[in-house]
Amino acid sequence: MSRRSRFARAGLTATACVLAFGLTACGGTTKESVQSQAPAASASASASASANPGAPLKEGLKLAFLPKAINNPYETIVDNAGIEAAKEFKAEAKEVGPSDASASSQVSYINTLAQQGQDAILIAANDPNAVCGPLQQARDKGIKIVAYDSDTSQDCRDIFINQASSEEVGRSQVRLLSELIGGEGEIAILSATANATNQNTWITFMQDELKKPEYAKMKLVKIAYGDDDDQKSFQQTQGLLQAYPDLKGIISPTTVGISAAARYISSSKYKGKVTLTGLGTPNQMRKFVKDGTVAKFALWNPKDLGYLAAYAAAALSSGQITGAEGEKFTAGKLGERTIGAKGEIILGPPFTFDKSNIDEYDF
Incomplete structure (x- = not known):
């Protein structure tokens, strides 16, 4: 079996920031302080709904990718892959975002997307604290929140797509x-x-x-x-x-x-x-x-990260999952995925590139 096929089987199709665990921010607040400021219920009404694994993916869903910054080459790869994935289940997807990765730069975009009535906002958070309030307001309107690459507070999103442990x-x-x-x-x-x-x-x-x-x-x-x-x-x-x-x-x-x-x-x-x-x-x-x-x-494969995020957003918006641990859904070509603790879904392990294999990959 070739390196390329082994890589693909590991869930890392040809595409590639971090380990990512990735996160970006600023300010003097902490994740704990954000959680303490969040409403006690901490989730929109939909969070308590029951999952229906057999529900079909809805057509015509509106998804919006909000990267750390739109001029970040890695984020562009992720988001473009997610936008392409949305076409597979007949959804409309777009990318919007700031040109800088400051802590509060994403806030106005979240507010605008909420006003537009998006079905889901997919965000790579620059700061887990600065975006929490606006995301919570969007959730209160029934909008699903999928964090990817860089998480926000668990109380302010439905699931987190983590590129690797x-x-x-x-x-x-x-x-x-x-x-x-x-x-x-x-x-x-x-x-x-x-x-x-x-x-x-x-x-x-x-x-x-x-x-x-x-x-x-x-x-x-x-x-x-x-x-x-x-x-x-x-x-x-x-x-x-x-x-x-x-x-x-x-x-x-x-x-x-x-x-x-x-x-x-x-x-x-x-x-x-x-x-x-x-x-x-x-x-x-x-x-x-x-x-x-x-x-x-x-x-890891950034294209797979965007692809998985898009399908997770669709599954949430269609009622197949709610974000609870143990729920499962099918993410297109990536197959069945299971939601882990704290609403986290892990794409797969990181891969090491060197002179012997780098020409096998184009992303």
Whole structure:
């Protein structure tokens, strides 16, 4: 069996930010504070409805994808795949969103989509707290909320489509970097925004993984934030390398960050001296793998993520599922999926790309 077929069978068709656990944000509030501010019922009336697994998918559903930022290449891949998937069940889908990934930038779009009477809003949250109130108001109008890539508070959505287990994403990034640098040296993390849910979750597991005895000779010296902006991520990479002359490796669990960091390192004196890994797409990273800047990096299939999110939104809007643990639905070509604890559906494990396989994938 070829690598491509094994990859497809793992639920990772050809397409590829994080581990993603992915999350982005800002501000000084916490997830716990948002939950305490949410209404006691915390869910729209539909959340208490009974699922009807045998119900057909409704035709003519209106779905709206709200990415962290519309100029994020990874988010574009995800959303376009979801929009194409919607055609399979005769729904109307679109992508709208801000051009920056700030904490509150998505709020006005949520309000507008709610006024338009969308059947479902699919959101990759920049900040779990800033979007919670508006999402709750949309749910009160009967609109289904599907978080994907980067979660919001559990009280403010129906389900979360997670690209991979957050714990596995975080821990595997540390394992991968340790393998590449021989298990010792100073390391840094180049993240997206300081409040991104997925990023912060992954980083928490990275920090916990680093506590294990086998990483005793590795030291995390800095967590930097490029705000999912190419130029800022480029500058943050430069700053890390200047501030820490003994730096051995960088983990960037964001597609924007890893490509910007690779671009800087590839034309600097640090090429071949500082190891970079993280989460990226094959098309972004191909030239950096081939020129020796990056040996290995990871990701899942972003097209499958968008595809699964679209079908989950349709299943919710059609009454097949409510978001309760244990419910099942069929996601087109991806087959049957089961909702896990806290309304989470996991796409599948991350996949490692290197020079031996990267040309097999085009996304």
